[in-house]
Amino acid sequence: MSESLKLGIVGAGQISELMARAGHEAAGVEVIGCTARSPENAKRLAHDCAIDRIYQSFDEMLADDEIDAVYIATPNGLHPSQTLSALGANKHVLVEKPMALTEADAVEMARAADRRELVLGVGFHVRHHAAIRELKRLLETGAIGEPRLIRVSWGMNNLSSLAPWKNDPQIAGGGAIMGIGVHVLDLCCWLLGREPAGISAITDATPDQMDQIDLITMSFGDCLADIQVTRRFELHPNGIVVHGTDGSLAAEGALTMQPEGRLIGPDGNELLSRSQSPYVLQLEAFAVAVHGGAHFHADGWDGVRSVRVTEAVQASSHSSPRAIAR
Numbered sequence: 001m002s003e004s005l006k007l008g009i010v011g012a013g014q015i016s017e018l019m020a021r022a023g024h025e026a027a028g029v030e031v032i033g034c035t036a037r038s039p040e041n042a043k044r045l046a047h048d049c050a051i052d053r054i055y056q057s058f059d060e061m062l063a064d065d066e067i068d069a070v071y072i073a074t075p076n077g078l079h080p081s082q083t084l085s086a087l088g089a090n091k092h093v094l095v096e097k098p099m100a101l102t103e104a105d106a107v108e109m110a111r112a113a114d115r116r117e118l119v120l121g122v123g124f125h126v127r128h129h130a131a132i133r134e135l136k137r138l139l140e141t142g143a144i145g146e147p148r149l150i151r152v153s154w155g156m157n158n159l160s161s162l163a164p165w166k167n168d169p170q171i172a173g174g175g176a177i178m179g180i181g182v183h184v185l186d187l188c189c190w191l192l193g194r195e196p197a198g199i200s201a202i203t204d205a206t207p208d209q210m211d212q213i214d215l216i217t218m219s220f221g222d223c224l225a226d227i228q229v230t231r232r233f234e235l236h237p238n239g240i241v242v243h244g245t246d247g248s249l250a251a252e253g254a255l256t257m258q259p260e261g262r263l264i265g266p267d268g269n270e271l272l273s274r275s276q277s278p279y280v281l282q283l284e285a286f287a288v289a290v291h292g293g294a295h296f297h298a299d300g301w302d303g304v305r306s307v308r309v310t311e312a313v314q315a316s317s318h319s320s321p322r323a324i325a326r
Contacts, residue, residue, distance in 0.1 A: 005287040011073035012041035020049035022279035062089035099303035101173040110300030120300035128281040144244030155235030175210030201317040
């Protein structure tokens with residue numbers, strides 16, 4: 001493999017554009033080609049993001065020996081088959097979240113990567129945000145004692161700009177839970193280093209409309225998580241607060257696709273405010289892992305856990321609420 005990771009981008013949506021631009025900034029990464037279901041969209045992405053090669057199909061990209069890895073940012077329901085095809089072609093894979101719509105598909109993907117000794121990463125870019133990374137480090141050092149309550153809110157007003165497939169339950173798998181919620185569920189598990197013991201959720205989903213607002217609570221034994229996510233409107237601020245036995249830490253404005261936000265310490269002092277694209281950091285970490293360096297910490301098995309927890313949230317939200325007696 002070449003010294004620089006040669007990356008192909010699959011898909012031409014907003015996130016693909018962000019990653020293409022990040023790829024031009026990331027050390028040790030070179031974006032050399034792209035493909036999409038729509039040839040016109042692939043041409044647009046290549047033009048806007050200075051990508052030299054346009055592949056007429058995904059198979060054509062996989063046949064290019066210069067491609068070391070592919071970044072898959074297609075509709076959710078396509079992730080398993082495309083990931084398995086890429087792994088079968090001996091390509092490393094960074095796949096967008098959710099990696100799959102079912103745990104069974106996710107497990108198959110993770111096992112395939114293990115068998116071929118290839119890196120399979122999942123696009124949980126929030127894990128790479130500087131404020132979030134520092135928050136996790138401080139938790140691990142006991143800076144606020146034992147975590148007892150996590151409160152998370154993330155809202156985006158983007159219903160009018162969503163790609164049509166994101167409103168198709170067969171392809172998307174869910175609304176706000178898949179667009180935003182999976183990030184938050186993964187984040188809580190990652191920060192605490194374990195899966196929840198109990199989950200309860202309620203949403204605004206109807207038989208004719210996927211969820212746009214999700215209220216989720218999770219129990220991690222001695223720590224609870226209170227989560228609000230929506231794609232109907234912005235929540236102020238988008239962020240995460242961890243309350244511990246010896247104080248609190250708050251990553252304000254850090255749940256975002258942009259390089260912004262800050263970390264506030266127990267005394268209200270600002271611990272970190274520098275901004276760097278989490279997508280750049282994500283790609284750099286992925287390239288290091290591919291070249292045999294540090295393990296990519298959002299790997300396929302982390303993705304499996306996320307799918308399992310997301311399925312539990314959806315199952316809970318589909319349960320009939322208990323009526324209040326009058």
